[in-house]
Amino acid sequence: MKLRIGRRLGLAGAALTAAVAVVASPAGAGQALAAADHGCFDRAKEPYTSKVDSHLHFRPFGGKAIPFDELTGYLRKTGVQHASMYGIGQTLPVNSSCTYYLDCPGTPVVPSMKNDFVNAENWLETKPEDPELAVSMTFMDLAKPETIPAGIALYDKEFPGVFRWAGEVNVVKQALFPNHHKATTTENIKHWAPFMKVLRERGIPITLHSDLGSDAEPTKYLPLMEEVLRRYPHNKIVWAHMGLSKELTKMDPDRHIRLMERMLGEHHNLTVDLSWRVLEDAYFSKPGVRAKYAAFLDRHPTRAIPGTDFVASANKDYKVYEEELEVTSRINKALGDEAFRDIALGQNYFRLLGINETAPRVCEAAAR
Structure with missing residues (x-):
């Protein structure tokens, strides 16, 4: 009997004895066999790519999307077992020919409910368990917080319990x-309190894109995130991309790590999101830098979640998703076993969502 790596493995433990067939990937998944016979994940044989994609946009900014069934097929093929099902709250106008905002400077990109409704309907049609998906609300205009509670109420009416x-x-x-x-x-931010109360009471995490700054002013916008965390210390807050961006590719890694360390120390409700290949391309891949970030994550193994930040526009295909997953997973190779289990195998993601899943333990080094 074939079983997927990791899925329910923590619950079944050593009772599982079957081998796992894994689809080939750049990380070597095609040659991997599961460690199910001894109830652990063997890092020497298994792929290093993350089993969770906590930052996946099922809808594009504009134009056609990759069909839902096709995209969930990408996840199964790469071994991703859980994903957060983001839309794109900020959409291009329906009469725009663009699929990406950077191609259309001057065209307004404004919050909308359209993508969330499509995602919810697609999820309800199949309610997939492989992969298991957490549907997300992305319509929120944080500059107009007075509009958000009514939007959540509408979602509750149309799609009770889905988001x-x-x-x-x-x-x-x-x-x-x-x-x-x-x-x-x-x-x-001061006026976010009503909708943040709803999220807090429901245990719903919120992922915030909040740029730290630019190469010219690396921490220009840091006070905004500090204000959010100061005002809402009991909400589950996820900081997308650790505040990095294409506008901030030259920040001293030591300075950035010290800042992240301070923020995690001061705000126990904060989780950092490792999504987007800009982290690998501009930071982790530089000589000596990967080890520094890995050591940081090893010091805080319960405070990070993985993701691709893949945007499912129809001009992309499986190869693009496979590459994004592999690139954003490279940091996993440098992690210690505890951080690898918590981040790459999904334990932190399960804890954030409050779902009854347990990541497999990592095999002892001598057994690999």
């Missing part, structure tokens, strides 16, 4: 400035 995540939503995203986006203000 289990919030975001990715933008506190400040410099890449969208040419498309009429403006940074959220501290005054706006």
